[in-house]
Amino acid sequence: MGFFDGLKRQLRSVIEWENPQPNALFERWTDNGDEIKNASTLIVGPGQGCIFVYQGKVQAVYQEPGSVNLKTDNIPFWTTISKFMQAFESEHKVGLYFFKTTVxxxxxxxxxxxxxxxxxxxxxxxxxxxxxxxxxxxxxxxxxxxxxxxxxxxxxxxxxxxxxxxxxxxxxxxxxxxxxxxxxxxxxxxxxxxxxxxxxxxxxxxxxxxxxxxxxxxxxxxDEDTLRRINRIADMTAEAQAAQAVGLDYAKIQQLEALREAARNEGGGAGMGMGLGAGISFGQNIAQAFGNNAAAPASPSPAAVDPSEKLAQLKKLFEAELISAEEYAAKKKAILDAF
Incomplete structure (x- = not known):
């Protein structure tokens, strides 16, 4: 049985890469072990190439489709006979590595x-x-x-x-x-x-x-750290744009926001005192924002501000959520009462 297997290997005459795996880039041809008889024909298909390694060295690279006649020292039949006592193995080893040339x-x-x-x-x-x-x-x-x-x-x-x-x-x-x-x-x-x-x-x-x-x-x-920084920049940019829309600078908006938060502080007596003081200060800042400063020293009266302009500015502050609904209603009533 071993004799005929070895004989069959020596009769191999056509070598080709049939049905390569879809993900294969390089694959060694192993259909006939690593013995290739003299004058075997190598067929290189479209989109394929083949590297011919003989006795440990790259002897040739074939990248054009077509057929190539290979020449080695493995003479048909003589190798089988001379290697009968070595289980039909030849020392003349070759390696044929097919590869894909397509993109x-x-x-x-x-x-x-x-x-x-x-x-x-x-x-x-x-x-x-x-x-x-x-x-x-x-x-x-x-x-x-x-x-x-x-x-x-x-x-x-x-x-x-x-x-x-x-x-x-x-x-x-x-x-x-x-x-x-x-x-x-x-x-x-x-x-x-x-x-x-x-x-x-x-x-x-x-x-x-x-x-x-x-x-x-x-x-x-x-990553999360970068997103946190990005979101903070976005929030600050939006607030600055809102301040510009109502005719105030960003620093003024931040001051009003801090005063409003302090005025809402209801935690304990100290908190109530701080809230009262902040509330008074907040009211004064709102009044100053609209040119209504009753505590100011007597001075030449500035040109009267149209109440409709005050109401429009007040509405912008409310829509920008810089004052609460109660604050908006109270100030609106004050403007209308004064008118």
């Missing part, structure tokens, strides 16, 4: 840790996560085989994804640090950021034998 499209990536950089506009640390997709192609098969595959019988796209993702964070962090994009600019400039990162990755991956043909950022996210 591998729409591969997913995501940062495996936070990317940290200093926001150039607000000067606070940003923690960013990102994800997207990429496409790649094996460019220099011998270099890829030597530096990445390393003789593995099967090397998959998932294995290469781990190589790529492990090298993503630093180029992305470097580009963000030098591009001067604030956190508010990230989403609007994702295409430019992706192009910059792909350029930095190209030099890294060229030495490994493959190239990134397309790199896209689909989305980003910030």
């Amino acid at each position: 591998m499209l729409d591969q997913k990536w995501g940062t495996n840790s936070l990317i940290k950089y200093l926001d150039p506009r607000y000067q606070f640390p940003v923690g960013l996560r990102a994800f997207g997709n990429y496409s790649y192609r094996i460019e220099t098969a011998a270099a890829f085989f030597t530096n990445v595959v390393g003789g593995q019988s099967l090397f998959t796209s998932e294995a290469l994804r781990a190589v790529i993702v492990a090298r993503l964070n630093q180029p992305l962090a470097d580009f963000l640090a030098t591009s001067h994009f604030s956190y508010v600019d990230i989403d609007a400039n994702r295409e430019e950021i992706a192009d910059g990162v792909r350029e930095k990755l190209a030099a890294i991956f060229a030495d490994l034998g493959f190239t990134i043909t397309d790199f896209r950022i689909e989305g980003t996210d910030f």
Whole structure:
């Protein structure tokens, strides 16, 4: 039985990569062990390539579709006869590694840790996560085989994804640090950021034998500390805009807000005293805001303010939630009574 098995191996004449796995990038041909008889025909299909390793060295790389006649020292039948006492094994070992030459499209990536950089506009640390997709192609098969595959019988796209993702964070962090994009600019400039990162990755991956043909950022996210800082900036910006809308500066709004909170303090006698004093002060500030200062020393009377303007300003304060409904009603009544 062993004789006929060995004889069958020696009769092998056609070698091809049939039905490769969808995720296979490199795969060693093992249909006939590692003995290839002299003048066997290697068939390379469309989108395929093959590396011919003989006696431990890369002897040839075939990347064009077609057939190739292989020549080794394994002479048909003579090897079988001469190796009868060695279980039909030959010392003339070869390795045929098929690989894909097509562009591998729409591969997913995501940062495996936070990317940290200093926001150039607000000067606070940003923690960013990102994800997207990429496409790649094996460019220099011998270099890829030597530096990445390393003789593995099967090397998959998932294995290469781990190589790529492990090298993503630093180029992305470097580009963000030098591009001067604030956190508010990230989403609007994702295409430019992706192009910059792909350029930095190209030099890294060229030495490994493959190239990134397309790199896209689909989305980003910030860590909790960054989101807390962003939300605070958004709140302060909204308050400043509300102050501008009612004709007051932001410092004045903050003062009125503090006085109102103190006036509502009902905790204990000290709190009541503080609330009373703050309430009086709050009333005075409201009055000053609308030019109604009864305690001011006698001075030449300024031009009379139209009550309708006072009412309009008062309504803006109420709509901006800077005064309560009770305060709004009381002041409105005072203005109307004075009129």
